[in-house]
Amino acid sequence: MKILVIGSGGREHALAWRLVQSQRVSHVFVAPGNAGMALEEGVHCVPLQGIEAWLEFAQTEQIAFTVVGPEAPIADGIVDHFRAAGLAIFGPSQAAAQLEISKDFAKQFMQRHNIPTARFTTFEDAVSAHAYLDQVGAPIVIKADGLAAGKGVVVAQTVAEAHQAVDHMMGGALGQAGHRVVIEEFLEGEEASFIVMADGEQVLPLATSQDHKRLRDHDEGPNTGGMGAYSPAPLVTPTLHGRIMREIIQPTLQGLIQEGRPYTGFLYAGLMIAPDGSVKTLEFNCRLGDPETQPLLMRLKSDLVELIEAALHGKLQHAMAEWDRRPAIGIVLAAPGYPESPITGGIISGLDRPLADTHVFYAGAQAQGQHMVTAGGRVLCVTALGDTLRTARHLAYERVQHIHFDGMQYRQDIGWRALKSHP
Ligand code: AMP
Numbered sequence: 399m400k401i402l403v404i405g406s407g408g409r410e411h412a413l414a415w416r417l418v419q420s421q422r423v424s425h426v427f428v429a430p431g432n433a434g435m436a437l438e439e440g441v442h443c444v445p446l447q448g449i450e451a452w453l454e455f456a457q458t459e460q461i462a463f464t465v466v467g468p469e470a471p472i473a474d475g476i477v478d479h480f481r482a483a484g485l486a487i488f489g490p491s492q493a494a495a496q497l498e499i500s501k502d503f504a505k506q507f508m509q510r511h512n513i514p515t516a517r518f519t520t521f522e523d524a525v526s527a528h529a530y531l532d533q534v535g536a537p538i539v540i541k542a543d544g545l546a547a548g549k550g551v552v553v554a555q556t557v558a559e560a561h562q563a564v565d566h567m568m569g570g571a572l573g574q575a576g577h578r579v580v581i582e583e584f585l586e587g588e589e590a591s592f593i594v595m596a597d598g599e600q601v602l603p604l605a606t607s608q609d610h611k612r613l614r615d616h617d618e619g620p621n622t623g624g625m626g627a628y629s630p631a632p633l634v635t636p637t638l639h640g641r642i643m644r645e646i647i648q649p650t651l652q653g654l655i656q657e658g659r660p661y662t663g664f665l666y667a668g669l670m671i672a673p674d675g676s677v678k679t680l681e682f683n684c685r686l687g688d689p690e691t692q693p694l695l696m697r698l699k700s701d702l703v704e705l706i707e708a709a710l711h712g713k714l715q716h717a718m719a720e721w722d723r724r725p726a727i728g729i730v731l732a733a734p735g736y737p738e739s740p741i742t743g744g745i746i747s748g749l750d751r752p753l754a755d756t757h758v759f760y761a762g763a764q765a766q767g768q769h770m771v772t773a774g775g776r777v778l779c780v781t782a783l784g785d786t787l788r789t790a791r792h793l794a795y796e797r798v799q800h801i802h803f804d805g806m807q808y809r810q811d812i813g814w815r816a817l818k819s820h821p
């Protein structure tokens with residue numbers, strides 16, 4: 399069986415690595431992929447860009463099914479195009495993906511279906527947005543309505559910062575994505591990533607995870623795509639898990655069915671857990687998280703091909719995902735200048751020092767002659783499994799010590815919250 403994965407980052411490397419382990423899979427193609435993932439046996443990169451090219455490839459190669467990694471092709475309607483051509487693809491339609499494509503849609507949707515989320519108001523003109531900010535004060539959160547590749551959210555600690563964010567977003571810095579902004583109440587608490595597979599009706603929750611969005615230790619510095627993650631998230635107790643399924647996940651899936659946009663694919667809910675144990679939805683993503691996927695898939699013991707097939711056939715209610723009881727952690731190694739303007743082209747060394755229970759997932763890396771060089775903001779995600787989170791973390795950092803490229807940035811404190819509450 400041949401499978402096609404769309405994307406080129408660490409998340410897609412982890413998907414390809416897991417899928418190719420299935421007994422039934424002969425080849426996993428990744429379009430466009432990166433040179434690092436092509437080192438896996440059975441994984442091949444195909445330098446194709448765009449829905450038409452991918453569709454033609456899937457037809458010619460008789461791909462059994464396609465899995466979409468990032469949100470951009472989903473927003474562009476890849477799933478609708480593949481389905482119309484009779485091809486199996488795991489991901490949501492453009493209509494269902496509105497949950498991520500438009501923050502305003504997501505907020506209104508949650509309001510319609512009583513799904514807990516921060517109070518909000520949407521603005522289409524800057525004058526009213528500024529007036530509102532003067533009225534409500536700070537801290538306050540400003541979100542661009544459209545997709546902004548992780549640059550669309552500003553958590554403003556002061557009113558001045560909030561005004562600046564509105565000017566920046568509505569002034570055209572994010573293009574069309576910033577023409578509308580959502581201003582929402584600042585929520586206190588701890589974040590968790592809750593990712594499920596959905597088959598249009600039923601859901602299968604994956605293991606829980608937590609991400610580290612800020613660039614530097616102690617959660618300082620600018621927001622990034624994610625500097626490290628671990629699974630499980632001890633914060634999400636079985637009671638809280640039940641509550642999230644009842645209050646957020648089930649009503650979301652049901653609401654989408656009622657509105658004629660049933661959801662198939664991975665669905666990611668970013669949650670804020672308040673000190674009193676109540677949960678609110680910060681955002682939805684219509685895809686797996688990056689880097690959450692890397693530790694998550696390290697722990698997945700079930701055959702991912704079977705799980706995706708069950709979802710594609712509307713049979714998730716019969717599916718069970720088995721997880722390694724050991725925690726996993728992933729440390730992101732980023733290029734200098736990330737996230738604003740990463741400097742690429744640095745030679746990466748030390749990749750040839752394997753260590754049991756660790757795996758290096760490649761993101762912004764490309765081959766240049768004999769070398770692997772940096773080619774993006776987030777370059778690698780060094781992932782490890784351990785009997786405890788502490789052991790996993792120790793092992794991951796041990797592997798990190800061998801890896802080098804000029805200006806390499808990484809956090810030393812991935813997992814600190816879980817270790818603080820569960821030492
Ligand atoms: P989002 O893309 O909506 O998840 O926002 C990115 C990050 O901004 C989140 O991971 C949170 O750290 C933070 N954030 C978003 N919304 C809020 C909120 N209402 N209150 C506090 N922090 C928030």
Ligand code: GLY
Pocket residue numbers: 609623624683686687688689690
């Ligand atoms: N790690 C956060 C995300 O994938 O959106």
